[in-house]
Amino acid sequence: MTATAYSTVWDLDTFFKGGSDSKEFEQHLQTTREHIQSFYNQVHKWQTSNSAADAKDINAMIDLFQQTAKKLRQAGAFVNCLQAQNTEDRKAKALRGSTTELSAEFQTALTVFDQLLASFDEAGWKNILKDESLSELAFVLTERRERAAEKRSQEEESVINALAIDGYHGWGQMYDVIVGNIKISVREDGEEKQLSVGQAANKFSSPDRSLRKQVFDKWEKAWSGQADYLSKTLNHLAGFRLNVYKLRGWEDFLKEPLSLNRMKKETLDTMWEVISKNKAPLVRYIERKAELLGIDKLSWYDLDAPLSKTEMKVSYQEGARFILEQFSQFGEEMSAFSEKAFEDKWIEAEDRPGKSPGGFHTYFPESSQSRIFMTYSGTPSNISTLAHELGHGFHTYAMKELHLLNRSYAMNVAETASTFAEMIVADASVKNAKTEEEKLALLEEKVQRSVALLMNIHARFLFESRFYAERKKGNVSAERLNELMAEAQKEAYGNALDEYHPSFWASKLHFYITGVPFYNFPYTFGYLFSLGIYAQAIEEGKGYEEKYIALLKDTASMTVEDLAMKHLKADLTKPEFWKSAVQLCIDDVEEFLALTEKK
Template sequence: MTTDTYSEVWNLDVFFPGGSRSAEFQEHLRQTEELIKKFEANVNSWRPANSLEDVNYLQKLITDIENSAQKLEQARSFIDCLLAQNTGDKQSYSLDSKITSLNASFQAALGSLDILLTSIDEEVWHKIVDTEALNELAFVLTESREQAKEKLSKEEEALINALEVDGYHSWGQLYDLIVSQIKVAVKEDGDKKLLSVGQAHNKFSSTDRRVRATVFKNWEEAWGDQAEFLAKTLNHLSGFRLSVYEKRGWEDVLKEPLSINRMEKKTLETMWTVITENKQKLVQYLERKAKLLGIEKLSWFDLEAPYGNNDSKVSYQEGADFIERNFAHFGDKMAAFAKQAFEEQWIEAEDRHGKAPGGFCTYLPESKQSRIFMTYSGTPSNVSTLAHELGHGFHSYAMRELPYLNCNYAMNVAETASTFAEMIVADASVKNAKNEEEKLALLDDKIQRTVALLMNIHARFIFETRFYEERKHGTVSTDRLNEIMLGAQKEAYCHALEEYHPLFWASKLHFFITDVPFYNFPYTFGYLFSLGIYAQALEEGKGYEEKYIALLKDTGSMTVESLAKKHLQVDLTEKDFWEKAVHICIEDINEFLHLTENK
């Protein structure tokens, strides 16, 4: 147990003092722009000799990439933190646009380089990446080369990158701006208050159903007021993406997200098939939860309702101590990392007005530090979220000494590390419960996340798949977006709910993120994949940490199928692994159903 009290506000001044007005940050951007221009010039002046002579020049370009990318990522992470901590920071929005522009130039140069790599003969290419100088980067370099073969010409791809600044990424930025203005009305202590969407969302975990229902009604109205603007935003964002796909000859909208996640379509299809075949047990949990709450059927606003009437809160300090203590049971390095994050103020957790909704972890590569953002209000879910984001941070920590190009791991394996950390804490909470009622409450909180990852995320995937197919034929109206979402939710939840959330497409940031398309299925993959890792960790005990770190180090330089084969000895395209993973989830539900049988 620590003696000092951890701060709930992060320290960003250690990077660039003065926030969005920082002179040091302006200088950082100037240096970033210079490095990108140097990289562009070096790419444009290279004419591959189609021989081993290319190795030296390629090494020089890789140095350019690493220098530019680290500075760009440092800047992007810093601005993301500024925008999250204060959605009214107008100067940060301006800087965000500047970084987007710089990134477009950088991506265009990368695209040009990738196309140059395709001009090298296959036999010569294998000799180049087999050299001692480049062998460590063989996977990522070959991956870039192969992906370039499926894109347009150098000039066309450069034009796309240039147009993305105002024709694509700006729509995602507009979404952030709209959301920053949304307020949700609630009543607290008899007074009417206007909360940010982040603060209002925490009310869905209230023990009082009337509070949840009222907040949900006002929540729907608040998002409904902005629905036309948000529908236009989503349509133009997706329209740009589909236009690019069409020009490249890509008919399947999943081609890019699967490629980004280094994942085969068969793996994705097998995962969803196994989940769908096992959903009846999740439905039984939802039915039992409704009975315990004294209602016929749960509604959307009941999904995060806690079990029982225990309104006790876990202080931020208590939550931090609990995480540190249980990370230590798994491994010393993970515990030491968490302690450093708390002590050095890497975490923004304060519950206050003006913050963005949700939570995230971002990495600042030049500083080799992470920053974690969330709004902590003392619920068990908040503790789980905190552990989840620390898991992301530990992933970056484990890879900190690798070549920068080998640190670009995909979202699906990123969610593996975070979910693994979350499970350590969730399992410990259940095992340390003081009595049966507390155990049930903690089991319920744990199962809620299973429902979210196997049903909510499935609804998002179904919605986005159907929306993109309709968007190919023209703009999709607000009413139709609501219909598609409602249908997706009913299917994903097996019609188990009374009332749904048709405006979920508007309230969920993930549909508007431009950096990564289909920001949904990787969560479910990461959750179930981490269960396989977690099962091994339980078998082997504390000594498993080094094996776990070895797996994390490989996440940036392997397909997920190869990663699973090497570290878990399983085939992800077959049902067996997924069935075992889902069965672990079902064990929690069976225990919950058993303990509540006579309640």
């Protein structure tokens, strides 16, 4: 019996036929606009009336909110996919502008709704939450109420949302335009190749150091060539945010990202403190890798280099089947969800020019379907990325029966599910290695993940923190951004590298995302938090999936500190949990060092 051949190209026609020319999608946008207006009219009516809204009124508003939010998220997900699959799709870029405007309009209506929640006194609010339908939404509604109380008036917040279309989100879209025009010209196998940034990035895992260096030099040159445009974009994004914070009386630029991630600054500080004190083993790994590669010191472009001269390649079909096999060892639901994703063409993995760099998962709530985007070239890291994004998908699947308001989990816990899925596959890869060379390569893949999450992400956090501190005083030049990035990388990597990547601030999409400020530390949180969950899963065996799903269901309805205490009996504000999680990373490093000692 021949194994199923899974498509490497996703199906978007299920949602709207015709791509960026879709008439169905045009109608969907119009219907979404009408829903937003209806929601605004409904909440505005009660805001301007003399009578107070009761639980029945709030329920009616929430029902319309849920319908509207689903339509808007469906539209946003579709446009994301269109732009990612073809960076030169001009119509998709125009549609991005339309969805951005709709999002701003909806945000204005939500501002009115939130102000309405904030208008209740404590006694009145407690009375509202006695309603059975609203009591299950108590956490998220109270959170919205408290956040509204910290902001400006509804009129002022509405103006901010309106100005954000061109003055904030527009700059985020500018980044997409700039990246879409960047091509990396590389000479490989005797011919000149024009690569997209996504294809070029995959070359950093080539066994050929001369190719890696060539790509890196061209990569630096390409991003540096756009530095003036990108520095202006980054400065305007940060400037807009900081001005909004100033209007609201927020002094700490970490206030919003911490609030959005439902975590305390004490937790964040403790996490970074424990990581900083435990970098030495990772530095030893970097030094050992340099020895194994026969060079004095690793450069940035060597970090993902394979130790074997024989490049490990795994076909998409083999990678898919391996992931499914490992997920089935963990639990039936994760395996069934992932199999459906492969069989129903939910994944865009084809290695072709014109695609966006990186990978992502997005959810279509009206269709209850996920879509996963990446460029699969057969490297072990590609398999990790695929497992990672399927983890995101399983998270949304686990919450599918919950009210939409109870499904809006923060980024830090979103990265927990994805990293957990990665670990299942990574551990299995090491255990199933056929040769010592293969085992070493796969073990190193795990260690590389620790380097990325505990060093690379730390560098991003240090850079962005220092950039925001300087941006408060005025614009920061491209030259200074390079200096800040190089300094952050040297500190985060313990001065272990010979050559760094000063233009990383320009090449990393995460610095330009308008929806989430500080798109960095949640990754590290999610990685270490998932290690704690994974340790528990290993201890309890296959039956753990039910507990895991219960944890995922709670991720959008409590703080991360409460989530950890409830499901892991761990206090995240204390170093003990973080030490135990980091130790699991160190264990991998020690095993790597032991395996390579005789080489």
